[in-house]
Amino acid sequence: MPFKTILSGINEFHTGQRLSFNGALCTVRYRGEVEGANGQWLGVEWDDPTRGKHDGSHDGKRYFDCLSEGPTVASFVRPSRRFDQPQDFWAAVQGKYGSAKSFEIKTVQDAITISGKQVDEVGFDIIAEKQSAWSELEIVSLDGLRIDRLIPAPWNPGALLESKSMLTNLRWSRLDLSNNLFESWDEVIGICSAMKELRSLKFNGNRFTELSSEHDCSYRSLPRLEELSLANCALKWDQVLALCTSQHFPVLQSLSLAFNPLENPANTSASFSATSLVLLDLTLCNIRNLQPLAFLAKLPRLATLVLRSNPIATLSTKPQIVLPEISSLDLTATLLPSFPDLSPITATFPALRSLQISGTPLATSHPSSRLLTIARLPNVTSLNHTDISVTERQDAELYYQNQITSLLVDAKTREEEQHILAEHPQWDNLCTIYGVPDSITQKHQLNQLKNNAPQPVYPAVSLGANLVTFTFYTNGFSPNADDENMAITITEIRELPKLIEVYRLKSIVGPLFSIPPMNVKLVIETEVWDPVPTKQLGGLDWDLSDSEDESTDGDDEDVGSGSSSADDGDGDAGSRDTEMDNAKKINAVGSPEDGSKASVMGEELQKKEERDQRKKKEKWVKREIEIPDSTRRIADWLDEKKEVIVRVERRVL
Helix, strand or coil, X not given: CCCEECCCCHHHCCCCCEEEECCEEEEEXXXXXXXXXXXEEEEEEECCCCCCCECCEECCEECCCCCCCCCCCEEEECCCCCEECCEEHHHHHHXXXXXXXXXXXXXXXXXXXXXCEEECCCCHHHHHHHHHCHHHCCEEECCCCCEEECCCCCXXXXXXXXXXXXXXXXXXXXXECCCCCCCEHHHHHHXXXXXXXXXXXXXXXXXXXXXXXXXXXXXXXXXXXXXXXXXXXXCCHHHHHXXXXXXXXXXXXXXXXXCCCCCCCCCCCCCCCCCCCCEEECCCCCCCCCHHHHXXXXXXXXXXXXXXXXXXXXXXXXXXXXXXXXCEEECCCCCCCCHHHHXXXXXXXXXXXXXXXXXXXXXXXXXXXXXXXXXXXXXXXEECCEECCHHHHHHHHHHHHHHHHHHHHHCCCHHHHHHHHHHCCCHHHHHHHHCCCHHHHHHHHHHHHHHCCCCCCCCHXXXXXXXXXXXEEEEEECCCCCXXXXXXXXXXXXXXXXXXXXXXHHHHHHHHCCCCHHHEEEEEEEEEEEECCEEEECCEXXXXXXXXXXXXXXXXXXXXXXXXXXXXXXXXXXXXXXXHHHHCCEEECCCHHHHHHXXXXXXXXXXXXXXXXXXXXXXXXXXXXXXXXXXCEHHHHCCCCCEEEEEEEECCC
């Protein structure tokens, strides 16, 4: 147990003094009388806000204010009450880590016995020697040792110079000075600035009466410190901005301000000059929205922001703030209530790639919360410390698109649709990637028929500009026709985004023609005609086209066979017309609205066939483009076309 000290007079104490009573730390906030009680009293604010009995007031009268909020943060104690003796830095180090001499004495005096028999101690002297060589240590913890100063009182220049020389020889890289009795920040800087190897400092659970002093200015800088923790120090934003500057910490990368009351915005004229900062931890700082954090936009390297366990219920701010460099955001155990509350993330954190939302109401309110979160945030690549795969993102986005589609189909008015789209800003992007769902297209077409005017249920400007009218057709033989050799053309017309991937397009086309998507072969027909290539064999030109040998001597046609060869126009025109009608019979497999389009398409195909026959006679062939299996977008093969004819074939694997 630490040595107890008694100071009988009230004048022996000062406001802001740090004390420890049986290990419970507190700060003196008041000295004087209390109405209804005899004698002098000390009003103290406890570091533990549940330790006291009031908040600085007694019987309706306020005697002092506290930095922390709570009904039991303060107490009145007698000046005569025993308190724990504070100590200087070197006394604490030697008391915890000892010296080689002290360990040698302890080894001789304290014998180890087991079952009444003394045991020989082997190797303990080596351990004691290594532990006592504290100048060679790398990690040192002096947490809760009641340190209040660097050197013993009274302060003198000679002792200070000697102490600085000793500090210079230390090789400590990580130091923990949490939960001590320091009153001045300069006292801490005086200890740490001389340590050449110090990279990390924990100073949690302390209270500052002074943030500056008249001591040597060189003590106010830690030029090599990379990590600093000031958790539970009752700091306000203005104090943080004054303390954590690039002048004090030129290479600081990680700063923890957890458990500090930082709910109120900083002074608008203040700026956070710790420009090297990469990570900022604001866990349990009572932050309710992002407005107090607007000044963080000036930190050019800030990549990670931790806001765990804050009562944040919304990410919206007026005006909208932008934190352009943050790529990792931790919102664990906050109060975000629903998925629409995630919408401002994209605008506020445009570089966001990693997000944590475990323990929030929105994460526990829906069984598919992970899928819905992924779909709403297209740029996020990691959620709750788990990477998002390509397949998981695609599944999430298709699921989310289906959810929005159901809402839009059930919408009764245009106002309802607009409200739905406002809550789901990713709708337009999802339609661009995966196409407009058929149910939405049908509702669109029905609205056109009813109102004789376009009534889109999705933003038409961005999506409509990317839509292309695809006419898919395939040639085959009708199984139900009277003539088993009767040709039939099956045609489908669809409006699809030109940014759709090839694999996605084949998954849409395949079911239309009862072909497995992996067996679908897509051939784009262009309006460009190329001459049939020839090859010289034995001095003769051999035609390499697939057309039949052409004759110019007026050979008769075999009408009964159902096939014809090209002639000079001397054949039976009636029989050719009948055959042409049979060959161009249209079977439109689609929505009723596509009927007129399919009919017109049939006439166009007939005219196209007539032109093709003439070109064949002249030894020309139409240029075709086969679309290979790929994750590329179909737009790569379309140029700027708005209407495309695509032949669908079954590929034999």
